[in-house]
Amino acid sequence: MHVTHKPGNPFSMWEIEKLAEEAGLHLVEEVYFTTQDYSCDENKRRDGYRSNDTFLVGQC
Numbered sequence: 001m002h003v004t005h006k007p008g009n010p011f012s013m014w015e016i017e018k019l020a021e022e023a024g025l026h027l028v029e030e031v032y033f034t035t036q037d038y039s040c041d042e043n044k045r046r047d048g049y050r051s052n053d054t055f056l057v058g059q060c
Contacts, residue, residue: 001025002038
């Protein structure tokens with residue numbers, strides 16, 4: 001599973017690693033995300049009237 005989220009508030013307050021551990025998952029590796037490595041992937045907002053719009057992830 002690959003999880004990417006934007007840096008800074010409120011995203012940094014989600015405590016992704018803690019949520020994963022509570023679900024029985026654990027961090028294997030942390031890597032720098034580059035869109036070139038995932039050319040088939042397309043991020044989406046997934047909610048609201050602009051749910052089909054993409055957004056810039058930026059530096060992770």
